[in-house]
Amino acid sequence: MAIRRIKPNILADDVEASRAFYREVLGLDEGNGLDWIAFYSAPGAPELQISVMELDRTAGVHPDVSIEADDVEVLYEKAVAAGCEIVHPLTDEPWGVRRFFVRDPNGAVINVMRHLG
DSSP states (O other): OOEEEEEEEEEEEEEHHHHIIIIIIIIIEHHHHHEEEEEETTTEEEEEEEESSSTTTSSSSSOOOEEEEEHHHHEEEEEEEEHHHHHEEEEEOOTSSSEEEEEEETEEEEEEEEEEO
């Protein structure tokens, strides 16, 4: 199993103000997002990325960090077997990811996901 990417998720009250800040002030590139989440990366280095988002639309809770892995099912089974709190169940989302949210021992919500297809 490989971890492909780890990125912080910033909770935003104003996605448009955040867009101006990350693009114009910090000079980051904006990737393809949704109406409630935007992705910003270092120019020429898309793997160096952050997400700026309103409250997650389907989970109803803000994930502090996203971890992209190639085998989400194995990680889900390990989290359940370890007795971890599953905050959002293993779900295929309409925007093309399979994911679940798990709470770490410090209370942080971790979005464990992979792209479908």
